Amino acid sequence: MERVPILKIGDILLVSIQVDMSDQTAIQLQEDLAERIVATGCHGVIIDITALDIVDSFVGRMLSTIASISKVLDAETVVVGMRPAVAITLVELGLSLNGIRTALNVERGMELIAASRADDGDVALGDDEDTETTATP
Amino acid sequence: MAMSAEQGGRLAHLLSQHTDRLTDRWIEIVAGSLRGRLSRAELARQVQELRRAATEAGQQGLQDLADEHGGELRAVLAEISTSRARQGFSATETAISVFALKDALLELMEQEQDAGTLRDFVAYSALIDQMGLFTFETFVRARESLIADQAEQLLELSTPVVKLWEGVVAVPLVGTLDSARAQVVMERLLQTLVDTGSPYAIIDITGVPAVDTQVAQHILKTVVAARLMGADCIISGIRPQIAQTIVALGIEFGDIATKASLADALRHVLRLTGVETASRRVRREA
DSSP, X not given: OOOOOEEEETTEEEEEOOXXXXXXXXXXXXXXXHXXXXXXXXXXXXXXOTTOSOOOHHHHHHHHHHHHHHHHTTOEEEEEOOOHHHHHHHXXXXXXXXXXXXXXXXXXXXXXXXXXXXXXXXXXHHHHHHHHHHHOO | OOOOHHHHHHHHHHHHHTHHHHHHHHHHHHHHHHTTSSOHHHHHHHHHHHHHHHHHHHXXXXXXXXXXXXXXXXXXXXXXXXXXXXXXXXHHHHHHHHHHHHHHHHHHHHHHOOTTHHHHHHHHXXXXXXXXXXXXXXXXXXXXXXXXXXHHHHXXXXXXXXXXXXXXXXXXXXXXXXXXXXXXXHHHHHHHHHHHTOSEEEEEEEEOSOOOHHHHHHHHHHHHHHHHTTOEEEEEOOOHHHHHHHHHHTOOOTTOEEOSSHHHHHHHHHHHHTOOOHHHHHHHHO
């Protein structure tokens, strides 16, 4: 069975899908990814679909599931490199990738994750200060 | 009335015997109808070629323009007709160039005074009619292909995608947006987004004369497709009447940013990307 490799770059896990997705491959990828997120403590997942000619409802659902799993594990998912033809087909079919953020290429995807982590970081810091101030008295 | 093989031979004989007189008369009649829009040398070349092709076809026993011996003659006719169509002559003028052969032939045959002359002439006349009709058909085909080419060129010309800023591209739409054009625009825009890696696109509809539900649907699809790819679209150039139509038709643009002018849209995008514009800096300092 084919397995999709998961690469770790800094704080981000990069998944580049180069093969046709079957049920088995998709389930394996979800399991592998969940394990890797927990093992590495990464906060961002980039799924590169540049090589995919066809994105059907099956692949769409798989991407949504991966995004949901990652969210539970506190990692942001960004789908990058969707081809124009794929995007047009998805629109014509009326399919939407709910809850998935997208970027044009891997570089933009990494910027997007870095930016949202920075925003989250600010919020988290603010929360900490709040808890500290309330804890002192 | 179809021409017999012997009549074809006699036609070829007639055409080759009185070459000069025939072509001179032929050119004279045609030149009169074209009113000097085609050079005499060019016209003479066309007439000579046509005469040569007709002679050869006659020698081979041509009975009908559509049969196998007519191949060469048809090719010559098609060439002349196509070139005339591209030069902007009318179909009548092209057909007259062929029909003039009838007059030229008649003048020749009047002097011959043979018993079978009338019968022969009617047969030749039928062949020349066929030739004329053939040029007409070719003419129409040439014009149609010309129109198809132009439509395609127009499609290419009217949908440029321009780079406005680092990471910002714009599509100034001009003219009516039908399904075919919308498809071209959508593909071109999305491909440019990928090629340039621009996360922002501005669709400017200043040049679109009317926005109905169909046009809005096309624009919305483009925006949704761009979003799926990870780029954001802004619609600009909405004229007052268009805004009223959009509201009257109940078209919802949802959370898609719409701006009145391209300048506003660019300023909006620059603000999103964090580029400081002069007027804002001044305001902040004040």
